[in-house]
Amino acid sequence: MHKYAMLSLFVIASAMAVVFSITSIEKVEEEVPLAENEVLFVMENFAFDQEVYEIEAGEKVLLLENKSGIHEFSIDGTEVNVTQNEGVNFTFESGQEYTIRCSLTCGTGHLDMVSTIVVL
């Protein structure tokens, strides 16, 4: 009987250890709030998270997060190409509109990955 009690305690302790480690991993992955000049674009197979991004005019840091697949995007008419790993500075002029598109051939829906930036 004593052996079973010890075994149960061991199982419970292990389960708790697993739960705590999962909880701490989630804490590490908690999202860092964006700075005021940062704009986050989320891409997945095969779309941007918004059909239209409304952005205040001014100098911004463009950030990219890939939810699924690996994507980058470019802004038509500019040299800008944003990758997952580094923010890119770009100054948006008031009243402008830009087309952005996936710039990394990523699969069957690649050509559909188009969105618009409207500068307020």
Ligand SMILES: [Cu+2]
């Ligand atoms: Cu693509």
